[in-house]
Amino acid sequence: MPRTFLLYFLALGFLAKAQNAEKFDAIFNKTFMEVAQNNFNKALENADSLYQISETPYFKTKSLMLTATLYQQSGDLNQSIAYALKSEKIITETTNYTWITRVYGFLATQYRLLGLFTESKKYGDLAFETAKKIEDKSRISTVAMILQELAIREFDQKNYKAAIRYLNEAKSYLKEVQQNQAYLIAQNEQWLGDCYVRLNEFENALKYFQSSRKIYCDLPDNYVKGLIFDGMAFSYLSKEEFGLAKIYLDSAKAIADQSNYLELKNRVLNTSEAYYLATKDLENISLTKQEKDAISNQIDDKKLLFVDGLLAKINQENTVIKEEVHFKTRILFVSIALLICALAYFIFYRIQQQKNINRIKKIITELELKNIVYKETRLEDLTSLQSEESSLEAEIPQEPTFMMNPETEEKLIQKLEDFESTTLFTENAISLSSLAIYCETNTKYLSYIINTYKKQDFYNYINELRINYIINQLNQNPLYRKYKIATLAEEAGFSSQNKFATVFKKVTSISPSVFIKYLEEEKIELNA
Numbered sequence: 001m002p003r004t005f006l007l008y009f010l011a012l013g014f015l016a017k018a019q020n021a022e023k024f025d026a027i028f029n030k031t032f033m034e035v036a037q038n039n040f041n042k043a044l045e046n047a048d049s050l051y052q053i054s055e056t057p058y059f060k061t062k063s064l065m066l067t068a069t070l071y072q073q074s075g076d077l078n079q080s081i082a083y084a085l086k087s088e089k090i091i092t093e094t095t096n097y098t099w100i101t102r103v104y105g106f107l108a109t110q111y112r113l114l115g116l117f118t119e120s121k122k123y124g125d126l127a128f129e130t131a132k133k134i135e136d137k138s139r140i141s142t143v144a145m146i147l148q149e150l151a152i153r154e155f156d157q158k159n160y161k162a163a164i165r166y167l168n169e170a171k172s173y174l175k176e177v178q179q180n181q182a183y184l185i186a187q188n189e190q191w192l193g194d195c196y197v198r199l200n201e202f203e204n205a206l207k208y209f210q211s212s213r214k215i216y217c218d219l220p221d222n223y224v225k226g227l228i229f230d231g232m233a234f235s236y237l238s239k240e241e242f243g244l245a246k247i248y249l250d251s252a253k254a255i256a257d258q259s260n261y262l263e264l265k266n267r268v269l270n271t272s273e274a275y276y277l278a279t280k281d282l283e284n285i286s287l288t289k290q291e292k293d294a295i296s297n298q299i300d301d302k303k304l305l306f307v308d309g310l311l312a313k314i315n316q317e318n319t320v321i322k323e324e325v326h327f328k329t330r331i332l333f334v335s336i337a338l339l340i341c342a343l344a345y346f347i348f349y350r351i352q353q354q355k356n357i358n359r360i361k362k363i364i365t366e367l368e369l370k371n372i373v374y375k376e377t378r379l380e381d382l383t384s385l386q387s388e389e390s391s392l393e394a395e396i397p398q399e400p401t402f403m404m405n406p407e408t409e410e411k412l413i414q415k416l417e418d419f420e421s422t423t424l425f426t427e428n429a430i431s432l433s434s435l436a437i438y439c440e441t442n443t444k445y446l447s448y449i450i451n452t453y454k455k456q457d458f459y460n461y462i463n464e465l466r467i468n469y470i471i472n473q474l475n476q477n478p479l480y481r482k483y484k485i486a487t488l489a490e491e492a493g494f495s496s497q498n499k500f501a502t503v504f505k506k507v508t509s510i511s512p513s514v515f516i517k518y519l520e521e522e523k524i525e526l527n528a
Contacts, residue, residue: 024050024053024054027046027050028050028062028063028066029180031043031046031047031050031066032066032069032070033183033219033220034220034222036070036222036260038258040070040074040260043070044067044070047063047064047066047067047070048063048067050062050063057090057094057096058091058094058096058099060087060090061090061091061096061099061103062099064083064086064087064090065083065084065102067083068080068082068083068084068087068106069106071083073223073259073260074260074261074262075263075298077110077113077114080110081110084103084107084110087103088103088104088107091103097130097131097134098134098136098138098142101127101134101142101145102142102145104123104124104126104130105124105127105146105149107119107123108120108122108124108126108149109149109152112153112156116343118343131143137178140173140176140177141173143170143173144170144171144173144177144184145170147166147167147169147170147173148166148167148188148191150166151164151170151191152191155191155194155195155198160195160196160198160199161195161199163191163195164192164195164196167188167191167195170188171185171188171189174188182215182216182218182219183216183219183224185215186212186213186216186219186224186228187212187224189208189209189211189215190209190212190224190228190231193205193206193207193209193212193228193231193235194227196208197231197234197235197238202235202238202239205231205235206232209231209232209235210232212228213228213229213232221255221258222255222259223255223259223261223263223264225255226252226255226256226261226264226268227252227264227267229248229252229255230248230249230256230264230267230268232244232248233245233247233248233249233271233275234271234274236248237249237274237275237278240278242275242278242279245275246275249268249271249272249275253268256268262298262299263299265295266292266295266296266299269288269291269295270292272288273285273292276288404448408445409449412441412446412449413453415438415440415441416449416450416454419435419438420465423469424438425462425465425466425493426469426491426492426493427493428493428495430462430493432446432458446458463503463507464507466492466494466503467492467503467504467507468507470488470491470492470504470512471508471515473491474516474519475519481516481520485497485501485512488500488512489501500512
């Protein structure tokens with residue numbers, strides 16, 4: 001479910017009666033629904049033009065919030081919050097409680113996305129209190145908006161059934177909204193579909209996505225339609241209906257490619273990666289990973305940009321305060337700066353945590369693909385090696401220092417594959433000599449095969465097999481996650497806990513305890 005500007009868009013329905021208001025809203029709606037999808041810069045120009053011609057706080061706020069929303073879609077939360085705060089200063093000078101509520105709600109949502117939960121709660125409480133003062137028909141849509149915000153909070157906490165209850169309640173209010181009803185209900189249905197996807201109830205998910213698509217059919221292609229198609233693609237993919245999944249995935253890609261909405265792009269890339277993994281399209285898996293990493297970095301960078309800007313602003317204010325106020329006030333602002341630093345550290349920690357999760361998923365995916373890739377490339381490597389040896393023999397007539405015929409190489413490679421399918425490498429007594437006996441060869445030949453085809457020496461080859469074995473056990477058998485590190489080390493065949501931890505981090509770049517923690521929290525499974 002996209003966590004976006006819930007508390008803002010419902011205001012599109014409240015049109016003024018004057019002719020200039022109708023023209024204003026016509027440009028406003030076209031900019032948001034159509035222009036923003038295809039020409040982001042033009043949409044920003046339109047929003048700025050609307051602000052320039054606005055004469056009342058209502059129209060000024062509405063145009064500023066359009067700009068804030070456009071920047072939010074592009075992932076630029078720094079600019080998004082800046083424009084929303086400007087709107088807050090203007091609209092809070094009036095008694096337009098409907099728009100005051102929406103501005104507060106928009107800010108609550110943005111701060112929640114950044115992980116600044118104290119600020120988010122502050123504006124959420126303001127929105128709730130202000131909503132009580134609304135007396136006209138707009139109260140209906142405001143209640144729906146608040147219910148949707150509550151649903152998204154439950155969704156973020158993985159309470160999907162609670163989120164569904166709030167969304168169903170919101171839908172009953174949206175049926176009474178006059179303007180933009182189709183868009184609002186379609187978006188609500190799309191969120192319901194997302195909830196059922198998280199519950200692995202894909203038939204129910206498809207029912208709501210299809211309902212959303214039907215309601216949305218005559219509306220322009222924008223991020224909501226892209227999310228609908230993406231949800232349908234993922235649902236069909238989960239049902240292993242790859243043909244239908246590809247059709248809707250292509251439709252979602254077409255919209256995402258034209259959009260500046262980074263969250264949509266990220267979701268479509270995640271679904272694409274899952275599709276290519278399911279269909280074993282190795283080339284596109286690699287390309288999609290690169291695109292997804294680039295988008296994720298953009299999202300992370302823009303979040304950190306906001307935090308950096310906020311810290312810079314606080315530091316600047318502190319400098320001015322030191323020159324103007326007494327010691328007690330200076331202490332207060334220093335405390336605020338420390339609080340912001342703590343929040344910034346928390347956001348940085350969450351971003352690093354997500355990168356670790358992505359690294360874990362990558363490790364598990366690579367283990368899945370290892371056998372496929374290895375079988376396809378092993379014979380090719382052997383042929384290439386033979387060709388190189390033949391070439392060298394033709395160019396250098398001297399006798400080589402080491403020779404092994406292809407039949408022997410092939411036999412030893414097969415023996416190593418058989419060995420890898422066992423758990424013999426977890427035995428403490430395993431050595432090059434004992435493995436040579438198992439492979440019915442000598443240590444010289446065996447070392448040559450391991451160095452040439454495994455690109456490692458014997459020591460690192462055995463250690464990597466042990467680590468991969470433990471990773472598979474941790475991923476496939478939740479009971480292993482409850483074992484102590486020392487027990488896992490012994491199970492893998494290491495002589496000590498420290499040695500196991502050192503090798504584990506060398507292979508995965510993550511400590512065993514962190515790896516287990518993320519498996520527990522994220523429920524990562526080998527076939528996910």
